[in-house]
Amino acid sequence: MDELAPPRPLSQRAKANRDRIYTAAIELIRERGYGAVTMTDIAKAAGVARASVFNHFPAKLAFLGEWFERFTRAVLHEASQQTGNSAWTRLCFVLEALARGAEANKDIIVHVASLAMGHGPLAATEAELDDELQLYFARIIRDGQASGEIDRDIDVDFLADMWVGLLTVTAHDWVNRGQTSDLGAELKARFKTLFRGIEK
Structure with a gap:
């Protein structure tokens, strides 16, 4: 065929x-x-x-999917220019950029977060973007291992998956609590706790 x-x-x-x-x-x-x-x-x-x-746009959810795709890829593109900095600095950059964007677009993020789970095109878009985030996080981790900042015995893919999961859970918690807290501060606090366990 x-x-x-x-x-x-x-x-x-x-x-x-x-x-x-x-x-x-x-x-x-x-x-x-x-x-x-x-x-x-x-x-x-x-x-x-x-x-x-x-x-x-064959389904209304496709509009939210495209918005989320544009938003996430713009952040990753900007973050990918941050070479030469420490792994922690690069991680903080992407977390702060995602948080700023979410805070500035609460009226859209609330729908993306509530409708992404199990809803056709939006769930597929979220899964694809999670894969891109995982690859970006893996690059930070490998660079951190190469510079001696992160323990070389850490499984890169496993840790990158954990970071994606922590990002997703924190963002959903923020939405479920009414988007009233400082998302950037919450992300950095949670990631710092995890980062302490992998530092060399």
Whole structure:
């Protein structure tokens, strides 16, 4: 059986339409809340046919998935420029950047956190981004081992998975408590406790 051909890149016009639909959807979700927004509302706000919305985003959850993907990848891109610093400094950079972004987007994060578990495209996006975070954390750990900052006997993949889990649990705790505490401070405190156990 022949392999499926990769999807053709969007034309400039189609990309502009997709971006307009995405922007309209996120603005509506911020204003009204996820549950109060329909695909018809999004089409009207974007000035496109309802079918056009479904062509680009087959499910409403896909808007949250794309927002979360853009947010996480932007943080990881910025964090990847922080070379030459200690493992702890690099870890703190990514934790602080994620916390700042979450604090600035509480109205979206609350929906991402509450709907990600077991919900098709959003759960798949979260799993994919967890894998990217795991790879980034593993790079920090390996560099820390190479510099003598982190114990060389530590299993890199296991520790990176633990860091992803701790990040996820802390973020969900923060959302479940009403997003009123300082997420950045909580992340650094919890990670510092774990980091003390692996320092050389």
